[in-house]
Amino acid sequence: MSRIGRAPIAVTSGVNVAVSGATVAFESAKGALSFTLPAELSAAVKEGTLQFQRANDLKPTRALHGLYRALAANAVKGLTEGxxxxxxxxxxxxxxxxxxxxxxxxxxxxxxxxxxxxxxxxxxxxxxxxxxxxxxxxxxxxxxxxxxxxxxxxxxxxxxxxxxAGETIRRKAGKAATGAKGAMAK
Missing domain, CATH: 3.90.930.12 (Ribosomal protein L6)
Structure with a gap:
């Protein structure tokens, strides 16, 4: 199984999660987000957690499993903290x-x-x-x-x-035109 996909998402208080068919909707005081699951995946809310299941063990399905679990975790985090x-x-x-x-x-x-x-x-x-x-x-x-x-x-x-913020730019030295020795300097 996908290690990321099988981890349940703790739904914090203040965030409402609704699963209807292939649509997963998140709502809180900060706003609302939703996405549609592919046919290979299903979601369920159990005891304050959101869990995703997949229909088969094919590699593309395993990749989608982890992807949609991460999207859901980002939605919950965005609606609580931003x-x-x-x-x-x-x-x-x-x-x-x-x-x-x-x-x-x-x-x-x-x-x-x-x-x-x-x-x-x-x-x-x-x-x-x-x-x-x-x-x-x-x-x-x-x-x-x-x-x-x-x-x-x-x-x-x-x-x-x-x-x-915090990004470092690799600096380059400029042209060393003065005092250059080469074919043109005589």
Whole structure:
């Protein structure tokens, strides 16, 4: 059996789990999430835990078993604690500003870059060089953070750009043009 798939998920108080047919729905005060199970899997709520079973032992089914169990665990965690991604902006004049349902990024282009904030995700800018993405859906939070980072990824020479908090950028040495010896120097 899939070791991840067979582990039961403890459903915390405040999160309601409903299994109807192939649909598993999660609901709490923070929001609601749901997904549809493939035909090879089934789910059941027993004694405050959510458990997944599979119909056969084929390798693709075992992979799906672990995947959907992990998705359900992320849904429960998201509806209780929530997910957060923090990004740092570095560079002269580089800054971010959240305005309503848009994020304005000033990252060295001739114009500000506007990114629409999807429903289910909130973006905060406590400092002009810090962006915090929050939400209950782990995939949505991660994708929004990746979209922001992709606007201007940190470059290796000066390190300016957008990076995740705690991410280290491998720095490169610049061109050593002065004092170079070679075919052109005489």
């Amino acid at each position: 997910f957060t991604k923090e990004l740092e902006i570095s560079g002269v004049g580089y800054r971010a500003q959240a305005q309503g349902k848009q994020l304005n990024l000033y990252v060295g282009f001739s114009h500000p870059v506007l990114i629409d904030i999807p429903q289910g995700v909130s973006v905060e800018t406590p400092k002009p060089t810090t962006v915090i993405v929050k939400g209950v859906d782990r995939a949505l939070v991660g994708q929004m953070a990746a979209n922001i980072r992709a606007v201007a990824t940190a470059e290796p020479y000066k390190g300016k750009g957008i990076r995740y």
